[in-house]
Structures are given as C-alpha cells and as structure tokens.
Amino acid sequence: MDKPLRLGLAGLGTVGSALVRVLDEKRTELTARCGRPIELAAVSARDRSRNRDCDISAARWFDDPVEMAASDEIDVFAELIGGADGPAAASVRAALEAGKHVVTANKALLAEHGVELAAMAEDRGVLLNFEAAVAGGIPIIKTMRETLTGNDVHRVFGILNGTCNYILTRMEHEGISFADCLADAQHLGYAEADPSFDIDGHDTAHKLAILASIAFGTQIAADEIYIEGIASITNADIEAARELGYRIKLLGVAQATDSGVEQRVHPTMVPVDAPVAQISGVTNAVAIDADIVGQLVLSGPGAGGEATASAVTGDIADIAKSRPGHQHGPALGTPAKQLAPYRRARMRAHEGGYFIRLSVNDRAGVFASVATRMAEQDISLESIVQRRAGKPGEEQDDDTIKPIILITHETTELAVRKALENISGDGHLVAEPQMIRIEKG
Numbered sequence: 152m153d154k155p156l157r158l159g160l161a162g163l164g165t166v167g168s169a170l171v172r173v174l175d176e177k178r179t180e181l182t183a184r185c186g187r188p189i190e191l192a193a194v195s196a197r198d199r200s201r202n203r204d205c206d207i208s209a210a211r212w213f214d215d216p217v218e219m220a221a222s223d224e225i226d227v228f229a230e231l232i233g234g235a236d237g238p239a240a241a242s243v244r245a246a247l248e249a250g251k252h253v254v255t256a257n258k259a260l261l262a263e264h265g266v267e268l269a270a271m272a273e274d275r276g277v278l279l280n281f282e283a284a285v286a287g288g289i290p291i292i293k294t295m296r297e298t299l300t301g302n303d304v305h306r307v308f309g310i311l312n313g314t315c316n317y318i319l320t321r322m323e324h325e326g327i328s329f330a331d332c333l334a335d336a337q338h339l340g341y342a343e344a345d346p347s348f349d350i351d352g353h354d355t356a357h358k359l360a361i362l363a364s365i366a367f368g369t370q371i372a373a374d375e376i377y378i379e380g381i382a383s384i385t386n387a388d389i390e391a392a393r394e395l396g397y398r399i400k401l402l403g404v405a406q407a408t409d410s411g412v413e414q415r416v417h418p419t420m421v422p423v424d425a426p427v428a429q430i431s432g433v434t435n436a437v438a439i440d441a442d443i444v445g446q447l448v449l450s451g452p453g454a455g456g457e458a459t460a461s462a463v464t465g466d467i468a469d470i471a472k473s474r475p476g477h478q479h480g481p482a483l484g485t486p487a488k489q490l491a492p493y494r495r496a497r498m499r500a501h502e503g504g505y506f507i508r509l510s511v512n513d514r515a516g517v518f519a520s521v522a523t524r525m526a527e528q529d530i531s532l533e534s535i536v537q538r539r540a541g542k543p544g545e546e547q548d549d550d551t552i553k554p555i556i557l558i559t560h561e562t563t564e565l566a567v568r569k570a571l572e573n574i575s576g577d578g579h580l581v582a583e584p585q586m587i588r589i590e591k592g
C-alpha cells in the first residue's frame with residue numbers, strides 16, 4: 152500500500168466538520184478504494200476552543216491557514232473557509248505555490264480568481280478540484296469537465312440556489328409569504344450569511360460563471376452576468392403561471408448564441424412538465440444540452456454539510472488515487488491559457504417567450520391598446536387574457552384594477568422592453584409591469 156495522503160483542512164464549519172466525520176467513518180472503504188489511507192494531518196480554523204462535533208485530536212493545529220497550506224506536513228490542502236479574497240484566497244495561492252493539490256468548495260473564489268488559480272495548478276502539475284463549489288453534492292463539474300469532453304455544449308442551465316427554490320416552492324404549495332419562507336430557509340441553514348446574496352441571484356451567478364467557463368471554454372466572467380432576483384415575484388404571478396401550465400423557478404442560464412455567450416440569472420417560467428419544473432424545495436438541478444449526448448439533467452442536494460462533504464471527499468479521493476508523474480487534466484476542462492476571452496451576448500438580443508402581467512384600470516380600449524403596442528413591435532401573442540377581480544357576480548365599477556396577462560411567442564428582449572415602455576406611456580398602468588422570461592425545459 153502506498154503512503155497515506157496527508158490532508159490539511161482549513162475551515163471547520165458545517166462542511167468542514169462533516170468532512171472530518173466522513174473521512175473517519177469511511178476510513179476503511181476510502182483506503183480500499185484509493186489504494187492508500189487519507190490522513191487528516193493538519194487543521195486550521197478561526198477559533199481553536201470551539202466545541203465541534205468531530206474528532207480533530209490527531210491533527211496538528213495551525214492558527215494560520217496560509218502557513219498550513221505551504222507546510223511540508225501536508226500533500227493536499229482543502230479550503231473550506233469561504234469568501235473570494237482574504238485567508239481563503241491567500242491560503243489557496245500559498246498551497247498551489249508550494250506545489251500542493253487543492254480542493255475547495257468556494258464558489259466566490261473560483262468565480263473571481265478561477266482562471267488565475269487554474270493556471271497556477273496547471274503550471275505546477277497539481278490538481279485544483281472544486282466539485283462542491285457548484286450545486287453541492289451534484290457531480291456536475293466532473294460530468295462537464297471529464298465525461299462530456301467529446302461534446303459541444305449549447306446550453307447549461309439550472310436551479311443552483313436551494314434557498315430560492317425552497318421559497319418559490321413553498322409560496323406555490325402553501326401560499327406562504329416570501330418573508331416567512333426566507334426566515335424558515337435561514338433557520339434550516341440553507342441561506343447564505345447575508346441572504347440577499349441568495350434571493351438577489353448573486354449566489355446563482357457565481358455558480359453559473361464557473362459552469363459557463365467549463366461549458367464554452369471561455370474565461371470566467373462573473374461580472375458579465377445579467378441578474379434579477381426573486382424578490383419581485385408575487386403569489387399572483389405564481390398563480391397565473393400555474394393556470395397557464397408553467398412554474399416559476401430562479402434559473403441560471405448560460406447559452407451559446409451567434410453574438411456571444413449569454414449568461415443570465417432571473418426568475419423563469421418553465422413548462423410544468425420540464426425536468427427542472429419537478430425540482431422542489433432546497434434541491435438543485437442542472438441541465439446540459441450537448442450535441443452528442445442530448446440533454447442530461449442531474450439533480451440532488453445543492454447545500455448542507457453532508458452533501459457538500461460528499462463532493463469534497465470525492466475530490467480528495469481523486470487526488471489520493473492519482474500517482475506521482477500522472478498528468479492531470481485542466482481544472483476548467485480547457486487549459487487555462489487557452490480559454491477564449493469571454494464575449495458577452497447582449498441581453499437585449501435575447502430571444503425567447505415572455506410572460507407579462509399588467510395591472511390596468513378596466514376601461515374600454517385598454518385591452519385593444521395593449522394588443523396594438525405588442526403588434527407594433529412585431530410581437531406575436533400566444534395568449535392574452537384579462538381576469539376579473541373579485542368573485543363572480545360581484546358588482547365591479549369601471550375603475551376596478553384587473554390584470555392583463557400575456558404570453559408571447561418567441562421574440563426579442565428589445566421588442567418586449569419597447570412595447571412595455573409604450574404601454575406605460577399610454578397611461579393605463581397602475582403598477583410597474585411584471586415581465587418573466589420563459590425557458591424551454
């Protein structure tokens with residue numbers, strides 16, 4: 152049997168302590184499967200005295216994760232600290248400088264510095280593994296980076312944030328308010344420390360930027376993503392979507408187009424029979440459309456200590472299985488120095504169907520004028536309906552507010568925005584229009 156793989160672990164929060172337990176409980180199986188033991192040689196965390204539900208007594212304690220990362224006492228450095236910069240970035244750079252393999256669950260770090268770190272790893276012939284950084288326990292990185300090497304990907308999209316999916320699911324199933332759902336998600340430990348990161352779409356964007364780079368062989372471009380969060384979604388939208396045969400999901404979508412790569416994060420209407428529409432609660436799902444294999448959909452837990460530790464363990468085990476002299480594949484699927492510059496497709500050129508909800512005073516001619524404004528922009532409508540407010544038989548005066556709900560056929564974002572601008576100018580609207588993009592499943 153080969154020498155043990157000596158692991159240095161920085162960060163002993165929910166994921167770090169779950170990882171220590173998994174390595175302990177699965178010691179025999181991991182040793183047999185990797186051909187050598189994985190030994191927790193060193194640990195580093197913010198507070199040494201904190202009581203943790205895992206045994207770190209045999210590991211050497213380091214107060215400074217950067218010192219541990221470069222130490223001769225470890226072969227592989229696992230970064231579970233978090234954050235795009237600060238000690239996480241400094242320790243990962245120190246480990247790669249020192250020629251150590253690195254495993255990280257840090258999506259923000261990868262989204263901001265992934266190309267630089269991948270180049271460092273490739274220059275030194277070590278592995279940079281980050282399966283847990285995107286969709287927790289789902290093996291999406293390995294699938295795209297390795298299994299799909301022979302495919303060209305056209306589109307990768309999915310539910311990449313458990314907190315948002317949990318909120319939208321409960322709003323749909325139980326009619327519970329957005330705020331109550333968010334409070335429960337925080338209580339259950341799904342949400343980020345600052346939950347606006349989840350609900351405003353930034354967490355999804357970080358994950359999407361990493362997936363887009365692997366999918367299209369382009370540099371990671373986390374700052375070039377069109378982002379809308381879920382805070383504007385109301386129970387009325389969810390109800391209207393249901394009646395029309397759709398569900399609302401926060402999707403991250405990366406798609407190759409003639410003018411470049413579209414990266415967008417926004418609430419999306421998906422047909423109820425689409426695979427991603429079936430994903431409820433905190434579960435994540437990623438769909439990949441590729442030329443040879445067709446569509447793949449992977450779903451599973453996208454957050455939580457155990458699920459994330461499962462992905463980190465797999466990454467460490469891959470390193471334990473590799474042998475000196477073995478040539479490692481590039482971290483982002485394409486060698487970092489050959490990644491093409493990112494070319495952003497303009498959001499206004501986005502083509503798709505749209506759901507539009509307009510709150511209008513119910514006066515003669517409003518319906519017709521809305522339809523005319525759409526026709527002026529060459530927008531073909533799949534349906535246009537106006538719902539009565541209140542109960543059947545109830546008296547309604549002329550000024551009752553009634554929503555007009557439109558579903559368009561495929562059109563451009565620019566055409567929809569112009570039509571909405573003109574409709575607003577006509578003075579019939581009593582609230583901001585709601586516009587939700589439709590995505591084919």
Ligand code: HSE
Nearest residue numbers: 312313314341343454
């Ligand atoms: N806050 C994230 C989520 C955790 O809700 O999915 C995993 O990144």
